[in-house]
Amino acid sequence: DAGVTQSPTHLIKTRGQHVTLRCSPISGHKSVSWYQQVLGQGPQFIFQYYEKEERGRGNFPDRFSARQFPNYSSELNVNALLLGDSALYLCASSLYGGQGRDTQYFGPGTRLTVL
Amino acid sequence: GENVEQHPSTLSVQEGDSAVIKCTYSDSASNYFPWYKQELGKRPQLIIDIRSNVGEKKDQRIAVTLNKTAKHFSLHITETQPEDSAVYFCAASKKEYGGSQGNLIFGKGTKLSVKP
Numbered sequence: 001d002a003g004v005t006q007s008p009t010h011l012i013k014t015r016g017q018h019v020t021l022r023c024s025p026i027s028g029h030k031s032v033s034w035y036q037q038v039l040g041q042g043p044q045f046i047f048q049y050y051e052k053e054e055r056g057r058g059n060f061p062d063r064f065s066a067r068q069f070p071n072y073s074s075e076l077n078v079n080a081l082l083l084g085d086s087a088l089y090l091c092a093s094s095l096y097g098g099q100g101r102d103t104q105y106f107g108p109g110t111r112l113t114v115l
Numbered sequence: 116g117e118n119v120e121q122h123p124s125t126l127s128v129q130e131g132d133s134a135v136i137k138c139t140y141s142d143s144a145s146n147y148f149p150w151y152k153q154e155l156g157k158r159p160q161l162i163i164d165i166r167s168n169v170g171e172k173k174d175q176r177i178a179v180t181l182n183k184t185a186k187h188f189s190l191h192i193t194e195t196q197p198e199d200s201a202v203y204f205c206a207a208s209k210k211e212y213g214g215s216q217g218n219l220i221f222g223k224g225t226k227l228s229v230k231p
Contacts (some may be wrong), residue, residue: 004158033218042204042221043122043159056218090158092219103149104219106158 003027004093005106012113013081021076021110025093030052031055032074035105049074086114093107117142117162119207121222128195129230136225137142145207148181148188149219162224163190167194202226
């Protein structure tokens with residue numbers, strides 16, 4: 001749980017810009033999921049990756065994209081930022097298929113503000 | 116798709132009292148139900164989870180119950196303490212056989228305040 005890291009911690013962008021958020025999973029975890037948490041709401045699923053392949057996609061526009069690297073770290077990219085993209089972006093890692101314990105552990109998040 | 120409803124949205128209790136938070140889900144194929152605690156400005160932290168082959172699970176002051184027929188599950192916190200004050204989220208997902216957990220669908224959260 002404490003091993004999931006995200007960068008940057010905070011980010012301020014203007015409308016129309018592009019942003020890249022980064023996540024490193026817990027050592028040994030092979031799956032990374034991205035969530036968007038708007039203030040006062042529960043996290044909303046954006047993407048899940050396992051072994052560099054997309055395993056799931058939530059109801060987000062094509063402006064959102066992601067990828068996973070051979071070391072299992074991941075990037076979330078958002079193009080053409082809108083004011084409504086302002087949120088806490090959470091990364092969660094899980095151990096795929098490990099003894100049935102695929103609990104997701106969250107990172108500290110990246111707080112994105114779009115002005 | 117799956118939809119998770121969570122009630123109440125806010126809950127205020129006196130220290131030492133019990134707190135109960137309830138969630139319902141729509142997809143009967145969901146089989147994994149975690150609860151997360153999120154303190155202000157911090158990450159969600161797993162506090163307890165339950166799988167569909169179990170009806171109840173306890174961990175010290177925290178317990179979760181699952182009613183698959185009614186498609187609802189509840190979090191019970193006994194002997195509440197001020198440090199239990201936080202936002203609690205329930206979630207549901209389907210674990211595919213031999214596969215990963217799948218994405219979590221979260222409720223909207225319950226803000227629990229424990230007054231000393």
